Amino acid sequence: MDDATGERAWTRRLAVLAVVAAIAVSTIYLPQALLTDLAENLGVAPGAAGVVATTVQAGYALGILLLVPLGDRVQVRTQVTVQSLVLAAALAASAALPDLVGVALGFLVVGLVANIAQIIIPAANRLAPPHRRGAATGTLVGALVIGIFGGRIVASLLVDAIGWRWVVLVFAGLVLVALPFVRRALGGELPVEGLPQSYGRLLLSTFVLARRSPALVQSAVIQFFVFATFNSIWTVMVLHLTAPPFDWSVLGAGLFGLVGLAAGIVAPFGGRWIDRFGPMPVVGVALAVLLVATATIVVDATAIVLFGVTMFVATWANQAIQSANQSRALTANPGRTAPANTFFMFMVFLGGSTGAALGPLAFADGGMPRVGELGVVLVLLAGVTWVLAALHGRRADAAASVS
Structure with a gap:
């Protein structure tokens, strides 16, 4: 493979990784965009429904500490696959749960496993050609912003038409649709980085x-x-x-x-x-x-x-x-x-x-x-x-x- 072909191949892989990172991070900002409809549907005050936005952020922080370090113990492709499947399942479960406590706990799990971008970023740093590592990090960080704001915008546009539960299911579907592409982009050549x-x-x-x-x-x-x-x-x-x-x-x-x-x-x-x-x-x-x-x-x-x-x-x-x-x-x-x-x-x-x-x-x-x-x-x-x-x-x- 010549240099130009290799550059194009890397650019395509990076684009896939960026899209997946954006989708994953968007899920933890869904409760903010859906708060009003969620509160009305569950029959609680918007202030009480705000606990859902709090639990998903708490889960995300906890997941960074507990799950991201596994990049030193398991293969990145395996970890991203498992967390994507659990993320989609947690979103679907959250959309089906009938009360505020259940939805809050469901989104706690969503936050816990949604840190896929934080697994992809160091992996991309290792996959990228040495002269493209800064650009790779910049691309993925930019993708997080697109996910943060893009997810809010999409959710705001959809919620009046289909309700908050179906919006959450739409995002669960996006996670599953993206999974085969991210598995291919990560490939199989990344060994475990640290010592057992x-x-x-x-x-x-x-x-x-x-x-x-x-x-x-x-x-x-x-x-x-x-x-x-x-x-x-x-x-x-x-x-x-x-x-x-x-x-x-x-x-x-x-x-x-x-x-x-x-x-x-x-x-x-x-x-x-x-x-x-x-x-x-x-x-x-x-x-x-x-x-x-x-x-x-x-x-x-x-x-x-x-x-x-x-x-x-x-x-x-x-x-x-x-x-x-x-x-x-x-x-x-x-x-x-x-x-x-x-x-x-x-x-x-x-x-x-x-x-x-x-x-x-x-x-x-x-x-x-x-x-x-x-x-x-x-x-x-x-x-x-x-x-x-x-x-x-x-x-x-x-x-x-x-x-």
Whole structure:
């Protein structure tokens, strides 16, 4: 196979992996889009139905810790297959359960096994040609954004016509339809990455690796603050757009997710910059862009066109930073990409949950401008971490040159 043919084959495989990652991650955001219909159907208040959105996120975080490290113990193709089948079954069961407690528990299982993208990303990093690894990570991170916003949009469009239960079944069907394609894309050439060890040691190795890898911890902490910024803003978006002066419908506010979707589509282009300039410069530039965007929210939150542009830029910057940080974390730990990705994504979702908690508090205190101010603080904390990481890297390089 010549180089051009090999490049085309890899591009096709990466496209399949990106689609599957997007479908999987979209399932954990379904309850947010379906909340009103779900509450009416189950005969509960929307606030009570919100427990479903909480349990699926909790399940996802737990799954990252408990299941993603298995990439060091079992073959990726096998793990993705099993989790896809369980995910489809959990979605179908959740759609059939009659009461709130049952649906919440069903979505807890959905979240637990929906972390397929976090298994695919380190696998793609190993499958990709060395000069395409940054682009591969950028493509898959962009696919996650498409899944996050695209899933919300599709669910919002379908729910009035077919109801929340059938929407969930549609997504279960998508998971099953994608399974043969992802199995082929992963192939059979990826061996188990780590040495055989007990499951307990496997889980412990994630935190041992973090202690030994400054690059991993630095990248994860930066992304903690960046994703906290992202979630603090997007969590209150519906509240902002359905309130004066806009007074949009919930569907209209949901369709504002097209802004985030557009940012996800262009996100993969940032991967080329990672391959060309390295992850740390990309993180530094994108943090500056994100800082400007969050500061702009303070003054343009009521000007919808300008606000839409600001949110596009902020979402793109978040994805560019995550692509660079994740690429740096994985590249710094060759042969241990599964535990590295586990720690990295655990920190990402820890930051996301922090932002989701802080965003509504800031919004209640001063509306979207206050959320923008919160974002500025979080981005500045990420910037301080970036500066410290850059100084640490320079000292390490200087010490290596002397020795």
